[in-house]
Amino acid sequence: MNQGSWRNFAGDQVCRPRTIEHPGTAAELTAVLERADARGETVRVAGSGHSFNDAVLTEGTMISLARMNRVLDIDSTSGLVRCEAGISLGALSAAMWQQGLAFANLGDIDVQSIAGATATGTHGTGIGLPNLSASLRSIELTTADGRRVEIDADSDPEAYRAARVGVGALGVVSAVTLQAVPAFTLSGVDTVAPRAQVLEQLDDLVDSNDHFGFFAFAHSPLVMTKTWNRTSEAPRPLPAAAEWIQDELLTNYTFWAMCRLGRARPQWIPAVNRLCTRLSGTTRRVDRSYRVFATPRRVPITEMEYAIPREHAAEAVRRILALAEESRFDVPVPIEVRFVAPDDAFLSPAGDRPTCYIAVHQFENMAWDNYFRAVEQIMIGYGGRPHWGKRHFRTAADLAPEFPHWDRFAAVRDRLDPQRRFTNAYVERVLGN
Ligand SMILES: Cc1cc2nc3c(=O)[nH]c(=O)nc-3n(C[C@H](O)[C@H](O)[C@H](O)COP(=O)(O)OP(=O)(O)OC[C@H]3O[C@@H](n4cnc5c(N)ncnc54)[C@H](O)[C@@H]3O)c2cc1C
Structure with missing residues (x-):
């Protein structure tokens, strides 16, 4: 079953996935992954399609989390915000503002999904402020077998440092908890x-x-x-x-x-x-x-x-x-x-x-x-x-020496996605098989 093509915002990255799925709940997402698993098909998640390279492209199962875009909890006292992974940075900013909270920093646009933006290390400018993914305190990852694992600095410190900028290679980020700052x-x-x-x-x-x-x-x-x-x-x-x-x-x-x-x-x-x-x-x-x-x-x-x-x-x-x-x-x-x-x-x-x-x-x-x-x-x-979401010509072999923790990411990837369900040509090129 081929449901048509997918293209990115710039219109220059195009693919024809075998199927494009739009789960609206965690249970529906699990069912999608079980179906892909049964077919032995690779899976990529599309955020809002604002990457300039082939990070999203697949001929297997594509998942859009556009329907999983709810704010789940905002604690104005602690500043902790829980949301589903498909929500856009703009929608989340507006919801947080109503509760007296904000992102400490943002990039030039805010239409990206929270999971897509953090997966590639999206950033703004401000030498005292890290990229957006550094605000993630906890990540709910749905793995190839449809299992949901909650990853934070205490439960699994290695996976926590891997999954914040995961390039979509570890599983489906289905929800996150992030640390917001008082609105300013x-x-x-x-x-x-x-x-x-x-x-x-x-x-x-x-x-x-x-x-x-x-x-x-x-x-x-x-x-x-x-x-x-x-x-x-x-x-x-x-x-x-x-x-x-x-x-x-x-x-x-x-x-x-x-x-x-x-x-x-x-x-x-x-x-x-x-x-x-x-x-x-x-x-x-x-x-x-x-x-x-x-x-x-x-x-x-x-x-x-x-x-x-x-x-x-x-x-x-x-x-x-x-x-x-x-x-x-x-x-x-x-x-x-x-x-x-x-x-x-x-x-x-x-x-x-x-x-x-x-x-x-x-x-x-x-x-x-x-x-x-x-x-x-x-x-x-x-x-x-x-930048993982933009064009470049590098490969895993020459990128590895530039990232001091490369092998630790690879070890987490081996553990969370041993079958390489969440791969495509881009991931193979830049992270290896
Ligand atoms: C006009 C424009 C302005 C931009 N400005 C900036 C900027 O100021 N700063 C900056 O750093 N970048 C910027 N970018 C780049 C952009 O922020 C990143 O490419 C970002 O990753 C796009 O988010 P997205 O939701 O569109 O994700 P996509 O592009 O759809 O996906 C990006 C990656 O995340 C993965 N992914 C998405 N959702 C999930 C999920 N739920 N689980 C697991 N993996 C997932 C995808 O598989 C893919 O590998 C800009 C891009 C454009 C087009």
């Missing part, structure tokens, strides 16, 4: 600044703000910074029209038009990139944290992102921009630079070291392969580790 307001300033100055003062900017990051276009002397700090002020949401102009007209539609122009006339890209940064202006927001962190992103792009030790950030940015400028790669989209605190998940790209993440992008239907490969070589030189 952010004062955010997005503006432009000279590239040379930002790189020179980078350490200060990163250390003196709760959240600092920036976008940099090749060929432009300006970068677009985001500087967000907690404030005791009450939220003052932008008027709807101003928000639409900022988040949709400028961030999405104008930028989209610039990308199309650059794609049609690659010789104009240096001028178009300079124009993009000059048009950016300054936006100030004082709003609920999750409304400042995440905004809609509609421009169709593909992406690679690397985590490197923080101390190499400025040098790596200079080298990547010089590469794009001097090698004449046609790139009408910026790189994004963010900072993340260390954590101890075995496969966390930010594991054990203060981290700078650098993401490179390419607009749809433009060549990305040679550009990304050339950037990857730079990142390998810094001991870079790829």
Whole structure:
């Protein structure tokens, strides 16, 4: 029985699973896994499909947990939140806010499922704050035989460090308990600044703000910074029209038009990139944290992102921009630079070291392969580790030395999924058989 195809958000990762299942309860999920087991079929879970690589693809059983999206419990006193794994970060943020709680940090969007986001080590920016998966206190994993196991730091410390960033290779995460923080307001300033100055003062900017990051276009002397700090002020949401102009007209539609122009006339890209940064202006927001962190992103792009030790950030940015400028790669989209605190998940790209993440992008239907490969070589030189949900060209053999706890993850995987039910071409390539 083939129920049609599945594609990711960008539309460039497509597969035809034998069956796509939508369980609504833990019992239905168990039945799905028992059926796959009886057929000897591999299983992949699709979150909201916002990964850029083939992490989700399968020709076996695909499971969507879109119907398992309930908030199960919110304890405003302890800040512990229990939810099903298919809930989106945005829906959970809104529910937590009503109870006086919030995520300490979020990435650029909030439409990912909590399980999909944590499985790949999704992160925001803020050198004092680890990636999202570090907030997981307990993980309910449904294994190949349909058994549910609750994993936390006491019950199974090794599995707990493996399952927080599990790349979908250990089982189906069916529910999680996470540690939220008291709800807070952010004062955010997005503006432009000279590239040379930002790189020179980078350490200060990163250390003196709760959240600092920036976008940099090749060929432009300006970068677009985001500087967000907690404030005791009450939220003052932008008027709807101003928000639409900022988040949709400028961030999405104008930028989209610039990308199309650059794609049609690659010789104009240096001028178009300079124009993009000059048009950016300054936006100030004082709003609920999750409304400042995440905004809609509609421009169709593909992406690679690397985590490197923080101390190499400025040098790596200079080298990547010089590469794009001097090698004449046609790139009408910026790189994004963010900072993340260390954590101890075995496969966390930010594991054990203060981290700078650098993401490179390419607009749809433009060549990305040679550009990304050339950037990857730079990142390998810094001991870079790829974002598990984005494009990269690494394999298990050359990734293993970059992750000090690689063998401990493998041991947990052998224990929880000895038959390799939860595998696909991506998992085999990056984690091995
Ligand atoms: C526009 C855009 C902006 C982005 N911004 C950021 C950002 O700011 N920061 C950042 O770090 N990343 C960012 N990403 C990447 C994104 O956060 C990750 O790729 C994330 O994993 C996507 O979550 P998802 O729910 O779509 O999961 P999917 O992409 O559907 O799945 C990701 C992985 O998780 C596994 N998985 C999903 N659900 C389960 C489950 N219940 N049990 C077991 N395994 C599961 C899948 O099998 C797959 O291996 C962005 C992506 C896009 C498209």
